[in-house]
């Protein structure tokens with residue numbers, strides 16, 4: 417269990433984290449989501465004690481804090497941060513890296529073979545990592561953390577550079593680790609993927625961690641539906657806003673227009689469909705439940 421108590425981090429007069437208080441439990445996958453440069457890595461660095469916060473404390477399992485070097489050693493037995501690809505030694509093989517992590521955390525050596533098999537690394541794990549592709553290096557970094565078998569695992573962009581099959585395999589391993597009672601914190605920009613396995617997701621904004629549950633409630637968008645109009649233009653958005661002033665309508669950077677409406681208002685859907693058919697020649701549009709990406713666009717708009 418990790419308890420963050422009023423964590424504050426300030427860089428050059430800018431609050432990156434503001435009095436953040438939150439508890440993460442065993443058997444939970446936590447998703448951290450935010451635009452680049454918002455504070456996700458900063459939060460992880462505070463949990464690792466790579467960065468001392470300006471205020472507040474982190475407490476582990478109701479007893480341990482970073483008050484002494486001895487405590488730090490104890491905490492780092494419970495905790496691991498997924499290594500970065502730049503941490504790999506090009507002259508060592510994947511297997512040597514796995515053995516290193518296994519011995520550093522004194523975990524069950526059987527986990528090495530199990531993880532190699534689960535991630536399909538058999539064909540290259542004995543080769544030097546200097547010969548690996550980006551995806552192979554990323555898989556190895558993930559495997560190293562899995563082999564460490566720590567109670568708490570922090571992962572920054574775990575799915576970086578992985579193909580869809582690998583993303584699926586790693587997602588399944590994460591779910592399995594959660595079932596074993598691990599606490600896993602993942603910073604990711606792959607929202608659709610995160611939504612599949614995260615128990616709680618937080619958006620970081622203005623130094624705060626806001627749960628998507630709270631955001632749904634506060635924005636009053638629970639159960640809302642969304643119409644997505646591809647190839648939207650500022651003119652079409654303007655026309656829609658005039659015709660439906662009561663609705664939230666956004667033109668996103670990728671030229672998609674998002675029109676949000678409450679689920680039970682089928683009349684609204686019919687009116688918008690009719691309007692689009694009249695004003696948006698030869699283009700299709702789709703209707704669906706509001707996704708995490710939609711919420712993200714709305715929240716960071």
Ligand SMILES: Nc1ncnc2c1ncn2[C@@H]1O[C@H](COP(=O)(O)OP(=O)(O)OP(=O)(O)O)[C@@H](O)[C@H]1O
Pocket residue numbers: 427428432450451452453454455456457458459
């Ligand atoms: N040691 C530091 N000194 C000064 N500013 C820093 C330091 N570390 C991070 N920052 C700043 O704090 C902000 C948050 O950085 P952070 O690395 O936590 O972002 P992030 O959300 O993880 O971004 P990304 O998605 O790009 O990884 C950024 O503006 C960054 O420039």
